[in-house]
Ligand code: UD1
């Protein structure tokens with residue numbers, strides 16, 4: 001059996017590493033990786049391939065830094081050519097990025113089967129590019145691997161039971177990765193000022209492209225820093241470019257993005273997390289850390305329902321007070337919200353059964 005895996009962005013490398021390890025155990029499966037090139041800095045791409053046993057991509061399309069339409073369109077065109085050459089039994093796509101929708105659409109238009117890993121998630125915010133990508137990818141996938149029961153229920157309520165696609169509750173493949181790599185976590189080189197820090201990541205389009213929202217976030221964190229809170233922010237290049245261009249002063253510790261093994265160390269050693277990342281919301285929970293999410297909604301609703309994650313409106317004038325009142329919250333991560341950590345095994349078995 002031949003699988004073509006479409007990768008492009010940082011969280012996809014982390015998800016794919018677990019599936020690649022599982023595929024490598026099975027002699028009967030050949031995996032071919034197409035890297036769209038969406039993420040390209042060493043610390044956003046190569047470091048993950050180096051540290052995480054992901055096979056080298058056979059193809060790197062080097063398509064990045066374009067508008068949504070141009071990026072997705074160019075990926076579609078190039079992925080189509082490769083699929084015609086490789087003729088896989090399955091195209092596997094992950095999550096909700098432009099690389100995801102481009103891979104799924106190229107494959108489906110060629111009548112080649114698509115498997116969507118991390119299907120069924122909804123934030124119900126159609127202004128988010130990720131929500132558009134998720135909904136459309138689900139619509140054209142032949143197998144939908146859901147990370148949670150809520151994701152399965154979302155698909156059912158959208159009428160997927162009456163379609164030909166198959167839905168499986170696999171559990172969350174990021175949980176597989178966290179369990180596998182937590183014994184290998186690494187202290188980032190050159191890390192200073194390590195005591196009792198709050199880990200920060202902000203990169204979502206709705207928080208970065210709106211300069212007022214980004215300013216509100218940074219000014220609030222600056223104010224908390226002047227009260228004595230210690231922040232550590234591995235800054236996404238998107239955010240870095242915008243901050244540099246706008247000149248908003250950041251008065252706390254920012255570092256370059258780190259690899260996943262380093263990130264797990266930072267998560268494990270922090271006091272709490274402030275983020276707008278999808279993946280980090282779950283990793284906070286895996287490592288017993290309270291997560292403040294600077295978004296109006298989340299696709300990981302079970303975290304909010306179980307009081308381990310608090311959504312906060314960035315435009316709210318009480319953001320400072322809100323954050324301050326949640327920094328000492330504790331987390332019970334014994335709830336088993338994301339399956340058993342064997343999502344990759346379930347996914348590979350079903351790809352074989354359905355080929
Ligand atoms: C993308 C995904 C988002 C995901 C995120 C993971 C889409 C629509 N968005 O957002 O869902 O959460 O990846 O991190 O697919 N850049 C660099 N170096 C890099 C990567 C990006 O400088 O290695 C710059 C690009 O030049 C661009 C900006 O960051 O200016 C945004 O990159 P892009 O891939 O369009 O979106 P992300 O914000 O990374």
Ligand code: UDP
Nearest residue numbers: 010011014234257258259260263277278279
């Ligand atoms: N991550 C990382 N290094 C960093 C920041 C994040 O390895 O400097 C990891 C993080 O632990 C998580 C994934 O990248 O596993 C999430 O990626 P991101 O926040 O970019 O995207 P999202 O999950 O929001 O799509």
